[in-house]
Amino acid sequence: MAAEIIDGKAVALAVREAVAADVATLERPPGLATLLVGDDPASAIYVANKRKQCEAAGMRDLHQHLPGDIAQDELAAIVEALNADPDVTGILLQLPLPDHLDAAPLIASIHPDKDVDGLTEVSAGRLVLGKPGLRPCTPSGVIELLDAYGVQIEGAEAVVVGRSDLVGKPQAQLLLARNATVTMCHSRTRDLPSVCRRADILVAAAGVPRLIGPDSVKPGATVIDVGMHRTDEGLCGDVDFDAVSEVAGRITPVPGGVGPMTIAMLLRNTVTAAQLAAVTA
Numbered sequence: 001m002a003a004e005i006i007d008g009k010a011v012a013l014a015v016r017e018a019v020a021a022d023v024a025t026l027e028r029p030p031g032l033a034t035l036l037v038g039d040d041p042a043s044a045i046y047v048a049n050k051r052k053q054c055e056a057a058g059m060r061d062l063h064q065h066l067p068g069d070i071a072q073d074e075l076a077a078i079v080e081a082l083n084a085d086p087d088v089t090g091i092l093l094q095l096p097l098p099d100h101l102d103a104a105p106l107i108a109s110i111h112p113d114k115d116v117d118g119l120t121e122v123s124a125g126r127l128v129l130g131k132p133g134l135r136p137c138t139p140s141g142v143i144e145l146l147d148a149y150g151v152q153i154e155g156a157e158a159v160v161v162g163r164s165d166l167v168g169k170p171q172a173q174l175l176l177a178r179n180a181t182v183t184m185c186h187s188r189t190r191d192l193p194s195v196c197r198r199a200d201i202l203v204a205a206a207g208v209p210r211l212i213g214p215d216s217v218k219p220g221a222t223v224i225d226v227g228m229h230r231t232d233e234g235l236c237g238d239v240d241f242d243a244v245s246e247v248a249g250r251i252t253p254v255p256g257g258v259g260p261m262t263i264a265m266l267l268r269n270t271v272t273a274a275q276l277a278a279v280t281a
């Protein structure tokens, strides 16, 4: 039987509409400061989409396009100024940066209450400790998809393939926080298919095209594909979609699954940051 397709475009639209409704209740619209350094074409497209959707949700677009040869200390000073500016609700430093810049200390310097990408050490610590804070966008989007489709997380066996700081680790923490029994896999995992077959919820975030085949999926499982690859035949994910659809109960397509959720959750985080700022003001 073919799996139910999880429609990320529809869920992302619903999140963006809910965000716009929340923005309308705020005294002052949140302001999102996106920092784009240099002229990387893919980054320019990502940032343009973020800005467009930020404005569509009624938020203030506080974009800065900075020269590709900007010095580390100049960029650090800009982040510090945004941290101190009460008009700025969220700060997003678009990655990757040009080679001469070191992203880690710049990300670390973003004020955790304005860290709408959820990537600072403080945000990671808050997540692990179960404290309120801003969570990374892509793994939060996965949880949103599971909830939208009524997937039972509590008590479920969840397997996350990938342990990056951006996706795999926060994904496992978010599932754990919702009382799933979580297993994390990585490049040194022995017999990946047999571990994956335990999963009621399988999240593939390995960055390897079509790594997950039907032999890795328990019949009826929910399969979430975070992977995104441009191939000669078009976009594909970490899951062999056609074959796995015959085994899984639900599955995300690529494109149109997890991808649209990331910006929607960025907008959600910006509203959350505004609400956190209002509480601490």
Ligand code: NAP
Pocket: 138, 161, 162, 163, 164, 165, 166, 167, 168, 185, 186, 187, 188, 189, 192, 205, 206, 207, 208, 211, 226, 227, 228, 229, 258, 259, 262
């Ligand atoms: P990453 O930093 O390269 O991490 C990949 C992880 O997968 C690593 O932990 C690695 O293990 C593990 N891995 C690699 N090969 C494996 C294998 N054969 N078996 C099991 N595990 C393996 O990648 P990422 O940033 O997390 O991104 C993962 C994928 O998601 C990429 O395709 C990326 O394009 C996509 N992505 C999509 C979105 C979106 O919005 N849709 C957002 C972010 C990322 P080790 O730790 O042992 O090396």
